Amino acid sequence: MKVSSVSDSDVDADADIVLSIDDEDGRVKGPIGSVLIGAVELPFTADSGSPLTLISDRTFDLKWQDVRLHETDVNPKAFGDHDIVMIGYFWDSLTFRGRTVRTKIYVAEKGRSLVGWKDLAKLGVMLVPGADDPIVLRDDWVNYVRPDDLHEGLAEVLGKFDSVFENKVGCVRGFVHAIRLKEGAMPIKHKVRTIPLSVRGELKAVLDRLKKEGVIEEAGASEWVSAIVVSKKKRTGDIQVCVDLRSLNRNILVNCHPLPNIQEILSSTSGSRFFTLIDLKSA
Numbered sequence: 001m002k003v004s005s006v007s008d009s010d011v012d013a014d015a016d017i018v019l020s021i022d023d024e025d026g027r028v029k030g031p032i033g034s035v036l037i038g039a040v041e042l043p044f045t046a047d048s049g050s051p052l053t054l055i056s057d058r059t060f061d062l063k064w065q066d067v068r069l070h071e072t073d074v075n076p077k078a079f080g081d082h083d084i085v086m087i088g089y090f091w092d093s094l095t096f097r098g099r100t101v102r103t104k105i106y107v108a109e110k111g112r113s114l115v116g117w118k119d120l121a122k123l124g125v126m127l128v129p130g131a132d133d134p135i136v137l138r139d140d141w142v143n144y145v146r147p148d149d150l151h152e153g154l155a156e157v158l159g160k161f162d163s164v165f166e167n168k169v170g171c172v173r174g175f176v177h178a179i180r181l182k183e184g185a186m187p188i189k190h191k192v193r194t195i196p197l198s199v200r201g202e203l204k205a206v207l208d209r210l211k212k213e214g215v216i217e218e219a220g221a222s223e224w225v226s227a228i229v230v231s232k233k234k235r236t237g238d239i240q241v242c243v244d245l246r247s248l249n250r251n252i253l254v255n256c257h258p259l260p261n262i263q264e265i266l267s268s269t270s271g272s273r274f275f276t277l278i279d280l281k282s283a
Contacts, residue, residue, distance in 0.1 A: 037095075037105055045113065046127055052114075055107055070090065076108075084108050085108060092105055094115075105120050112194070116232030164217060169215050192227060220241045
């Protein structure tokens with residue numbers, strides 16, 4: 001992932017923004033004027049080569065002292081293959097010329113405020129170099145939400161529960177899953193499988209992260225021991241940690257939950273206005 005290179009800028013400079021767009025290297029970039037993040041107005045630069053919307057840590061400290069940042073695992077690079085140090089991100093509304101979307105605002109060390117191409121597309125903004133007005137708002141664009149169009153209480157709920165959208169595995173709290181064993185089941189202990197030395201460092205980092213996030217915990221002594229299996233993800237090359245529970249599964253009573261009829265599900269949505277897709281992370 002590459003984003004535009006960043007440089008120091010004074011976010012409090014009281015100056016008019018002069019639109020200046022060029023298309024060197026096939027990229028269209030330049031100041032687009034004032035953009036609202038929530039209720040904060042800032043001068044922004046558009047970059048058709050950057051997928052991220054960025055602000056500097058200095059801007060964040062000045063304008064959002066009470067906002068909690070979420071951890072991020074994105075590792076963007078500036079041109080010249082220099083790493084951009086990412087501090088984190090927060091969710092907020094992004095408004096330009098009356099059009100509003102809710103998006104992630106990433107915070108990086110130093111730099112100027114930058115609107116990435118993904119958010120430009122969500123806002124229906126096209127950048128046309130050489131035109132009298134290089135900023136074009138698509139008339140047929142409908143994939144945006146104006147604040148006065150939000151369902152009552154929706155904006156408040158999205159802001160209140162923004163942790164739901166964090167880039168990490170969530171935990172179900174206040175519930176303990178109980179495994180029911182078959183009558184006469186005898187405990188089984190697997191031998192430890194050999195872990196290649198080349199992945200042991202990565203494995204420890206993954207286990208430490210899962211323990212920190214509350215996904216796993218130290219069990220101490222147990223009659224049942226299942227071996228872990230480590231594999232590499234083809235797409236990213238990251239390691240994936242699994243547990244071989246086949247022996248345990250053969251000794252438990254399975255809770256059967258037949259799936260409802262799809263036609264009944266579709267019929268039950270009649271008259272609904274909002275639909276949500278829920279997926280699992282690290283399943």
